[in-house]
Amino acid sequence: MEGVVDHAVRALITQFGGFDLCVTEFLRVSQTLLPERSFYRLAPELKWNHGKTASGTPVRVQLLGNAAPWLAENAQRAIELGSHGVDLNFGCPAKTVNNSKGGAVLLQEPETLYAIVKAVRSAVDAPHIVSAKIRLGFNDISLLSENIQAIYEAGASELAIHARSKKDGYKPPAYWHKIKPYISQYDMPIIANGEIWTPQDASLCIQQSGSKRLMLGRGALAMPNLANMVKHQQSAFTWPQVIKLLLQYSECEIEGDRGLYYGNRVKQWLRYLKIHFPQVASLAQEIRQRHKKSEIVEILKSQFEVV
Structure with a gap:
């Protein structure tokens, strides 16, 4: 979840349980070994x-x-610094990323997927997981079988599939059923992803994809305790709980935050929260022109008076 799920958000949403693993925003690699501080x-x-x-x-x-x-x-280097495995992003649909030959554009080149996964697998000791994330394809799904086969033969430990092509973007629906033929074909675990907003969506995804392993992205931002709702039948968050969470976020220290980071991230987060919480509309309007953390926090606190 590039641009939204930083370490503070990871800490906040995992406190409610249900998650087995978090994957970071992507670290862009070009022709260099990045310094430890980047990690x-x-x-x-x-x-x-x-x-x-x-x-x-x-x-x-x-x-x-x-x-x-x-x-x-x-x-x-990521493994040496303590990362619990390494994930390779072959699914990002962003034009700027694809124009730099990164993310989903590589789904047009199964041989490149193979070379990357093979090199990373060879560099990382066997006990550590090397995972990959793909979409069904770039413009279409004609290379899906070849891409999965390439990643498997290269030695990936597991594969997450976002059940849409790059061309589909994030437009509903997600084609979970397209994943199903590959579940029994490989002994590599395959994780289903895309358009999971509710426990009901999760159940339908499991049914149609054949995978009991799910990856949550935007859905976990829209309902912060979604993982626990899916895994342990926890009740959905209430609006006061959401406000409390956003206030808790304001207490987190973010490296490089010069006063604007919190406001920008909260506004981004509200775009997802509005899917389940109609109260977001008026709140978003109220903080739209606000940038200082202190001002936004006071507005959030005032929400308790109108609940």
Whole structure:
């Protein structure tokens, strides 16, 4: 969840349980071995808590790029710093990323997927997981079988599939049934992803995809305790609980925050929360022109008076 799920959000949503693993925002790799500070900035859990959130959920560094040797070197560094495995992003649909030959654009090149996964797998000791995330394809799904086969033959430990093509973007529906033929075909665990907003969506995804392993993205931002709702039938959050969570977020220290980071991230988060909470509309309007953390916090606190 590039641009939204930082370490503070990971800490907040994993405290409610249900998550087995968190994957970081992607770390872009080009023709260089990135310094340790780049990994710590992305995943300070590596330095603070043995690569886990405060509630004990393991964190895995995600890498994005197209240069196999450099991805391998950076993967090795991520493991040395304490990442719980390495994830390779072949699913990002962003134009800027794809134009730099990263993310979903590589789904047009199964041989490149193979080379990258093979190099990273060779660089990372066997006990550590090397996972990959893909979409069904780029413009269509004609290369899905070849892409899965390439990733499998290269030695990936597990594969997450977002059940839409890059062309589909995030437009509903997600085509979970397209994943099902591959579940029994490989002994590599396959994780289903895409358009899971409720426990009912999760059940339908499991049924149609054939996978009991799910990856939550935007759905976990829209309903912060969704993982626990799915896994342990916990009740959905109430609006006061959401406000309390956003206030808790304001207490987190973010490296490089010069006063605008919190406001910008809260506004982004509200875009997802509005899916379940109609109260977001008036709140978003009230803080739209606000930028200082202190001002936004006071407005959030005032929400308790109108609940």
